[in-house]
Amino acid sequence: MSATLAETPVTPTRFAVPYLPEQAYRFDYPNGYTVVFVPKPGEVFNVSTWVKTGSIHEDDRINGISHFLEHLMFKGTTRCKPGEFDRAMESMGAIINAATWKDFTFYYVTGPNDPAGENFATVLDLHADMMLQSTLPEDEIGPQFDPADENYDGPKRERCVVIEEINMYKDQPWTKVYNTINNMMYPEGHPYRRDVIGTREIVATVPRETLEGYYKQWYAPATMTTIVVGDFDVATLEPQVRKAFAFAADAKASAPMTQKLSVSTSGGRYKVITGDYQTAFFIVGYHGPDGDDLKSTLALDVASYVLGESRSSRLVQSLVEKPETPVFNFVTCGQQTFQLGNVFYIQGNFIAPTPDEPLAQLNAELTTFLDTDPITQDEFMRAMKKLKVAFATGAETAAGIADDIGETLTVIGDITHYSGYLQALESLTLQDVRDAAKQFLSLDKAYTTVLVNGPTTDTP
Amino acid sequence: MTITTSPATLTNIEDLTLPNGARLVYQHIPSAPRVAMACYIAGGNLMDPVLGAIDIIDRLLMKGTKTRSQEDIAVAIDGLSLEMDVDSRRDYSVLGATLLPEDLDASFELIHDIFYNATLAEFEREKVKIAGELHMELDSPKARASDGLFKTVYANTPYGLTSSVFLETLAQHSSVDEAMAQYHAIYQPSRMIWSVAGPIEKDELVEALTRWLPAKSQSAAPNTHDTWVKTLNAYQLAQDVLLPLPKDDGNQAHIYQGWIAPPVASDDYYPLAVMNTLLGAAGLTARLFLELRDKQGLAYNVRSSYDAYCHSGLFYLYIGTEPKNRQKCLDGFRDECDKLVTVPVSDKELAETKRNMLGRRAMALETAGQKAGYIGSVVASGRPLSHIEKFRERIAAVTANDIQRVASNLFSKPSVIAIAGPSHCFE
Numbered sequence: 106m107s108a109t110l111a112e113t114p115v116t117p118t119r120f121a122v123p124y125l126p127e128q129a130y131r132f133d134y135p136n137g138y139t140v141v142f143v144p145k146p147g148e149v150f151n152v153s154t155w156v157k158t159g160s161i162h163e164d165d166r167i168n169g170i171s172h173f174l175e176h177l178m179f180k181g182t183t184r185c186k187p188g189e190f191d192r193a194m195e196s197m198g199a200i201i202n203a204a205t206w207k208d209f210t211f212y213y214v215t216g217p218n219d220p221a222g223e224n225f226a227t228v229l230d231l232h233a234d235m236m237l238q239s240t241l242p243e244d245e246i247g248p249q250f251d252p253a254d255e256n257y258d259g260p261k262r263e264r265c266v267v268i269e270e271i272n273m274y275k276d277q278p279w280t281k282v283y284n285t286i287n288n289m290m291y292p293e294g295h296p297y298r299r300d301v302i303g304t305r306e307i308v309a310t311v312p313r314e315t316l317e318g319y320y321k322q323w324y325a326p327a328t329m330t331t332i333v334v335g336d337f338d339v340a341t342l343e344p345q346v347r348k349a350f351a352f353a354a355d356a357k358a359s360a361p362m363t364q365k366l367s368v369s370t371s372g373g374r375y376k377v378i379t380g381d382y383q384t385a386f387f388i389v390g391y392h393g394p395d396g397d398d399l400k401s402t403l404a405l406d407v408a409s410y411v412l413g414e415s416r417s418s419r420l421v422q423s424l425v426e427k428p429e430t431p432v433f434n435f436v437t438c439g440q441q442t443f444q445l446g447n448v449f450y451i452q453g454n455f456i457a458p459t460p461d462e463p464l465a466q467l468n469a470e471l472t473t474f475l476d477t478d479p480i481t482q483d484e485f486m487r488a489m490k491k492l493k494v495a496f497a498t499g500a501e502t503a504a505g506i507a508d509d510i511g512e513t514l515t516v517i518g519d520i521t522h523y524s525g526y527l528q529a530l531e532s533l534t535l536q537d538v539r540d541a542a543k544q545f546l547s548l549d550k551a552y553t554t555v556l557v558n559g560p561t562t563d564t565p
Numbered sequence: 566m567t568i569t570t571s572p573a574t575l576t577n578i579e580d581l582t583l584p585n586g587a588r589l590v591y592q593h594i595p596s597a598p599r600v601a602m603a604c605y606i607a608g609g610n611l612m613d614p615v616l617g618a619i620d621i622i623d624r625l626l627m628k629g630t631k632t633r634s635q636e637d638i639a640v641a642i643d644g645l646s647l648e649m650d651v652d653s654r655r656d657y658s659v660l661g662a663t664l665l666p667e668d669l670d671a672s673f674e675l676i677h678d679i680f681y682n683a684t685l686a687e688f689e690r691e692k693v694k695i696a697g698e699l700h701m702e703l704d705s706p707k708a709r710a711s712d713g714l715f716k717t718v719y720a721n722t723p724y725g726l727t728s729s730v731f732l733e734t735l736a737q738h739s740s741v742d743e744a745m746a747q748y749h750a751i752y753q754p755s756r757m758i759w760s761v762a763g764p765i766e767k768d769e770l771v772e773a774l775t776r777w778l779p780a781k782s783q784s785a786a787p788n789t790h791d792t793w794v795k796t797l798n799a800y801q802l803a804q805d806v807l808l809p810l811p812k813d814d815g816n817q818a819h820i821y822q823g824w825i826a827p828p829v830a831s832d833d834y835y836p837l838a839v840m841n842t843l844l845g846a847a848g849l850t851a852r853l854f855l856e857l858r859d860k861q862g863l864a865y866n867v868r869s870s871y872d873a874y875c876h877s878g879l880f881y882l883y884i885g886t887e888p889k890n891r892q893k894c895l896d897g898f899r900d901e902c903d904k905l906v907t908v909p910v911s912d913k914e915l916a917e918t919k920r921n922m923l924g925r926r927a928m929a930l931e932t933a934g935q936k937a938g939y940i941g942s943v944v945a946s947g948r949p950l951s952h953i954e955k956f957r958e959r960i961a962a963v964t965a966n967d968i969q970r971v972a973s974n975l976f977s978k979p980s981v982i983a984i985a986g987p988s989h990c991f992e
Binding site for chain 1: 596597598599627635636638639640642643644646665690693694697698700701703704705706707812813814815816817819847848849850855858859861862863864865866885886887889916917920921922923924925926927928931932933
């Protein structure tokens with residue numbers, strides 16, 4: 106047991122959680138581990154642990170390892186045989202899951218309160234055990250094999266499950282478009298260029314030792330944050346969490362990637378791919394502001410709403426609703442926040458003989474939006490109200506609150522991006538939004554991928 | 566007025582009939598940040614003169630009224646940060662709306678406009694847009710397989726209105742006058758059940774519902790409803806069907822297998838719901854997950870579902886797998902279904918399954934929107950509000966014998982298997 110964690114109380118810092126009556130408590134322990142408690146009245150609790158690694162720390166040799174490891178974390182610990190964690194959780198009605206993305210991997214349990222608090226105690230105990238003591242059993246991983254071998258008839262365990270997940274995503278048209286544009290937007294060697302799920306070849310052959318090494322390298326106090334949301338007394342609960350997350354004294358993670366890499370690329374900005382589809386799918390992508398630039402991020406969120414995220418938005422009205430002869434089936438846009446720089450995207454679907462005319466219409470609307478008819482005061486006010494309501498919606502559930510806080514702390518590191526979100530939004534001006542749109546969304550900065558009907562082309 | 570008290574997350578549901586004939590089931594939740602409303606309107610596709618008619622009307626409600634253009638409606642909705650949609654589902658149409666309490670009156674004014682004054686003017690253009698969206702949806706092989714299952718099981722009935730069927734019937738919808746007649750016949754307060762949950766006071770809500778939804782003069786309702794009810798209540802599949810849906814550049818075979826099952830008000834609903842959780846809906850501990858994914862590595866996604874409608878139901882299994890594993894998966898389906906018939910569920914597994922179902926209700930009913938939707942769906946399907954408080958005891962009362970019995974009844978019937986994937990997986 107780590108003396109620095111279990112025995113040394115820490116004074117928490119407090120921060121406001123919009124729409125909740127009580128502030129959250131944040132405990133930053135000497136070993137780097139962080140726990141946030143969010144008291145929320147209700148019948149549901151959520152416990153999640155966020156690990157500051159994902160595809161960002163992979164290379165071509167181990168692409169997909171973060172995600173594969175995520176699967177294997179559910180396959181037993183030094184205390185629990187495979188399946189025991191799942192059974193204990195689901196037999197109380199708890200929902201368990203995990204997800205891997207570019208900057209993080211997170212594991213959560215959402216469960217129902219019971220009067221004696223036994224559900225929560227069980228969840229805390231077993232969730233911590235899973236995070237700290239997973240054994241990654243060889244027979245659960247499955248033997249290495251050649252995924253191109255049509256005649257392979259050996260045991261099929263989790264390697265094959267992940268390969269089927271890869272196959273599932275590859276069957277979705279959006280995966281083809283997204284992976285292609287990702288490949289265009291990031292140069293060779295950039296960690297965001299790779300598909301988070303990895304490749305069949307790596308999943309089929311990565312040795313257990315490599316997986317275990319990655320687990321030990323990244324699952325350590327300084328790269329983990331636990332968020333606990335529910336109806337509880339923090340003074341009683343904090344020592345229990347501290348005891349449950351008793352890291353080994355020598356548990357030490359590698360330093361997470363923080364260096365912003367250049368994203369300039371000569372890979373071209375327009376690509377058409379083909380497949381057996383009756384409609385055409387497209388994504389237009391832009392590099393956005395740094396994830397820790399809250400003002401610019403919010404300004405682009407507002408711009409996104411006005412441009413394409415609402416019924417009255419420019420693109421929905423001009424491309425979907427008003428044309429006499431409908432061509433676009435839908436269009437939307439949005440922004441994703443990443444540690445190494447946000448991405449703004451416009452995506453949609455159309456039916457046309459070639460992509461030329463629909464993309465010309467889209468470009469014309471973007472020019473109007475940026476230059477000849479920029480965002481109006483009315484549009485700005487509507488967007489502001491919508492973003493406030495959307496934030497409130499996220500605060501309605503224990504899982505929603507945990508997700509927002511966990512992602513903020515893990516990707517950005519600055520909790521004021523969450524606790525001060527509404528104030529930051531209020532301080533935006535119409536000019537801020539117009540300026541951000543012009544800065545980041547000009548046509549010469551766009552990358553475009555379109556998937557149209559034709560012989561199937563290989564995609565990344 | 567009756568007040569029904571429910572345990573856990575659903576308490577003090579008030580049930581009242583308004584002067585305009587609408588029914589209101591209301592739960593006051595002072596702590597909710599927004600008001601959630603679900604208006605269930607009886608009829609759905611069961612009243613379509615041509616299948617899909619009500620779906621076209623749903624779309625056209627937001628596309629123009631006597632005083633507002635489509636864009637005016639869009640600006641009004643966005644200006645209120647109102648989340649609002651209308652969607653028809655077989656037995657009824659549902660207007661879902663989530664709004665800020667201070668916008669109640671403005672929201673109801675807008676709802677009044679679309680319920681009473683829609684012009685349905687963009688009829689032909691909307692059909693073209695619908696066709697485009699349906700083609701987009703069918704570009705997904707999994708969606709194509711699901712489409713194949715439902716349209717084959719419920720062939721030529723409203724419950725079989727899938728994307729591909731709608732594409733076929735679109736051309737038959739040619740009369741705006743017929744659509745207008747259906748619109749006025751269906752969008753009547755007397756056909757509405759309003760399920761509302763949130764911080765709004767009851768009196769304010771009743772006043773708004775009464776003022777903004779006056780009774781309409783009665784229009785002749787399409788007379789297909791009772792005929793379809795009779796057909797669906799007795800509906801059975803005549804024989805097994807295997808439906809191959811080739812898609813040659815697919816990486817997976819998407820396999821659905823489905824059986825006609827009892828409707829939602831059947832006494833067998835409860836044992837079937839427990840069986841469904843046990844077989845494929847529990848999560849990582851469901852039998853299909855453990856056997857076909859965990860042990861055999863055949864899939865990432867495998868599950869069971871029980872869709873219980875007002876007059877019939879569909880119990881179905883799904884797996885996405887490497888095409889060469891098609892038969893292994895179908896064998897796996899058969900083995901697990903046979904086991905349910907021949908081997909009684911152990912006390913331990915049955916108890917865990919029930920705790921799983923009942924524990925999850927807290928998460929399924931966490932928000933005002935979830936509560937409003939669930940309460941509305943209960944009463945709209947003809948069940949009494951007491952179903953909500955009796956749900957726990959009905960689930961608790963399910964025995965291993967009950968599961969064997971319903972499994973035997975279900976799996977002895979013909980089924981439809983729909984598979985979308987590369988041609989070689991049908992060889």
